[in-house]
Amino acid sequence: MSIVKIISFGKLKEILGPDFKAEAENTDDLINKLNEKFPQLKDLKLRIAVNQKIISENTELHNNDVAALMPPYSGG
Secondary structure, eight states: OEEEEEEEOTHHHHHHOSOEEEEESBHHHHHHHHHHHOGGGTTOOOEEEETTEEESSOOBOOTTOEEEEEOOOOOO
């Protein structure tokens, strides 16, 4: 298990509160754990960035990685 820093933005910041650390092997594991701890996340589509790179598939996490959780956004 790796310990990663979790940061969030927008509506997710209201749900999760201040930045914190969590243990997870990969991003799927992280999302599952966050959904258990914060049930209101289950209905939200969110984007994840690991170390400032937006990911679109399950990604292995390492100690001291930073996972940023972002609400869906639209351009215009």
